[in-house]
Amino acid sequence: MPVLTGRLLSALGVLLVIGLLPWLTGTDPARTILHARYADREASPAALAAIRQETGLDAGPLRLLADWARGLLRGDFGTSWVSGRPVGPDVLSALGVSLTLMGVSLVVAVLLAVALSLRTLRTGARGPGRRTPRARAGALGAVLAALPEFLLAAVLATIFAVRLGWFPPLGWGGDQAVAAAVLPALAMGIPAGALLGRLLDDALPGAFAEEWVRTAVACGLPPARIAGYALRRVLPPLLPQFGFVVIGLTGGAVAVETLFSIPGLGGTALSAALAQDLPVLQACVLLLLTLGLSVGVAVGAARRSLIGPALDAAALPALRRPRLPPGRALIGSACALSALLVAVVAYGMTRDPLHVDAAARLAAPSAAHPLGTDALGRDVLARLGHGAARTALTSLAVAAVTLVVGVALGVLTRWTEGLREVVNALPPVIAGLVVAGIAGPGAFGAAAAVAVVAWAPLAAHTAALYEQERAATHVEGAVALGAGRGHLLRRHILPGVLPPVLRHAVLRIPALALALASLGFLGLGAAPPAPEWGRMLSENMPYAERAPWAVLAPAAGLAAVGVLAVTTAALAPATRRGRGTRRGPGTRRGPGTRRGPARTGNGLRTGNGLRAGGRPRAGSRDEA
Known part of the structure; x- marks a missing residue:
């Protein structure tokens, strides 16, 4: 029942916000419709009044929503304000x-x-x-x-x-x-x-x-x-x-x-x-x-x-990621890539990203412009370096916010499930238009717009892991020993939930950078000519064949951020075990346990106490 109620309330809330979009953003729909229908017609008060009367805008937003809802009951989605067709x-x-x-x-x-x-x-x-x-x-x-x-x-x-x-x-x-x-x-x-x-x-x-x-x-x-x-x-x-x-x-x-x-x-x-x-x-x-x-x-x-x-019988073993030491090659590659990215960004920040050299438009990489120039003659290296802070750091901040919100709402599994589904179904660009339209265009509005929808995947991941951890046998044993709700959450459930969700949040940092960049390209982010990696991609895409360096530089920056994100996730600590959980193979055993594989009666050794032929040794535990 809470799930169904959450779905219905969330869907109604989103439809209400969409219906009120022209009034929330402070724009005049009649003027927009007039320009879409008649590009050369002057927006006189009489023409705007005629548009409002024809579309029903003069009746107010609530009346429009009520008329649209009544039409839905008849299977009618309404008539387009721009084309006039059903x-x-x-x-x-x-x-x-x-x-x-x-x-x-x-x-x-x-x-x-x-x-x-x-x-x-x-x-x-x-x-x-x-x-x-x-x-x-x-x-x-x-x-x-x-x-x-x-x-x-x-x-x-x-x-x-x-x-x-x-x-x-x-x-x-x-x-x-x-x-x-x-x-x-x-x-x-x-x-x-x-x-x-x-x-x-x-x-x-x-x-x-x-x-x-x-x-x-x-x-x-x-x-x-x-x-x-x-x-x-x-x-x-x-x-x-x-x-x-x-x-x-x-x-x-x-x-x-x-x-x-x-x-x-x-x-x-x-x-x-x-x-x-x-x-x-x-x-x-x-x-x-x-x-x-x-x-x-x-x-x-x-x-x-x-x-x-x-899941209902509380007999689900908790899934534990083994603790494995990170490979030296992985650490070395991450350090080398980090050093290279920091060096490129630092060198680019010493140059002017707004200087326009009309004589050097789409110039190939050279000593004067190590990464070439874009369609306006601006230095690509300078814009890449200055855009790193705007793109990467903002993405990190949004990732941190969405991680906190996603974990908090994911723990409330049944009450937020409907909200997660509704938010996920909303296209990010539409959410960006709504949020940035209300908050105003700018870096903060774009970041808020992305955060509004980006928490939902992390909350869904948290909810799935939380529900599974709650059904683990060690949690049932802790409850039998008198553990309170806070102790269970702190010592048994969250240690199994947070590490995978943290790695998931880190993996989404490049996607957040792209979402921020797409909103900036639509004019809902930082105002141009502020350097952004996504805007660099969008501005130089028409010239990709003639000047591929102008596109490859920001694309390589985003790919480098993605590789570093995966490396950071791989180096993150593995899942901690709650008290009373069974340790997996390859981990250190507690006192009193027998080390090494068990020996069967015919001299053969197996790793889990089974005799040759598949019969379990006396006293062994078969978890297959």
Whole structure:
């Protein structure tokens, strides 16, 4: 009941804010509609009054919302203020396009996520007698996750559509409908799959460190079956993130849809918001919310099906990530990359990022301009260095805020589940238009807009881990010993929740930088010509073939931030164990326990106390 109530109240609240958008932002919808319909007509008081009377704006916002709600009951989405056509057919057609593109992108994302974690699966499924499995996705997953979707889309379109001619560069549908979906799906699915692959690869070592893996190997189970059991073990906490990716591929694909001229729902919502076409915007947001809530319900049902009755019976072992010393190569690479990035940023900050040299427009790298110049003749190195503080530091601050908010709201699992689903279904650009429109354009407004929606994935991850940790056997034992709620939260639950969520928050820093940059490009962030990495990408994208250095420099900066984020997550401390928890294989054993593998009666040694042939030794515990 709390979940359903939260979903309904959150959805109604979002629709109310969208309906009041023109009045909240302080703009005059009549003037915007007049310019959209009649570009050359003067905005006289009489013309504006006629527009208000025709659209019902003179009746006030509450009357508009009431009329729109009554139309929905009849299956009528209303009439567009700009085009004068019914909203329903166009919006439903855009929904079909977005769902098709989402399906293809999801296939790409899942395949990439499995590929990134395949090495960890193969190593762990062979059993704990070999090297303890580590997360293997590493720098490759970080670079792919940090790639801007619009940059990846532009590169794919330039190579495979323009130069090679394998795919159509623009459009949707017709005889080449399947071919037209390939490049957009790759551009959207690769970053999403890299994020999912990193999260999956981070969770798998904890599953392979549990005792049941020893038992399964000793019983002769094939590695493929053990890998399947490990996937089922780690999927329940990750399924909410999968749901977030599904919705993000539908409503958050504005840049890719615009680049390939795809009439999807995200682009339609953005165009309606910019044109103050309220009926179209309300219909788009309503469909996105409905889709988001439907995916949330499906994800919840899938989690319950995978976990089974163990969640309610408090018999679910806590998933623990083994403590593994970081490799020297990882530390060395991180230090070298950090030193290089700091040196480039420091040198760039000694130069003037606003100086315009018209004679050196799009100049190649040289001694005077080590990274070349942009389309206005400004030094790329200077703008890269000065933009680092604005982009990277702001992203760190937003990540810290969203981590605190996400953990706090994620602990309140049932009361915030509906709010998480609704916030996730809202496209980030639309949230940016609302928040930045109310708070005013600027760096603070853009940061607040990103933080409004960025806490939801962390809260969902926290809630899934919190629910699973609460059902662990050691928590049940602590309750039986008289532990209070605060002690349970502090010593048993949060130590198992915070480390994975912290690593997740660090992995999202490049995505936060891109979100801030996209709002700045729309004029909702810091005012130009302030240097920002995202604005550098957007401003120089039309000149990518002629001056690739102007695009590669900020893209490399974002990729470097992503690699450093993954390295920091890998070096973060592993999950602490609550009191009374069972230590996994490879960890230090307490006093009184027998070290090393047990010896069977026929002289063979096994790692978990099983006799040869699969029969358990007397007194051993089989956790398979």
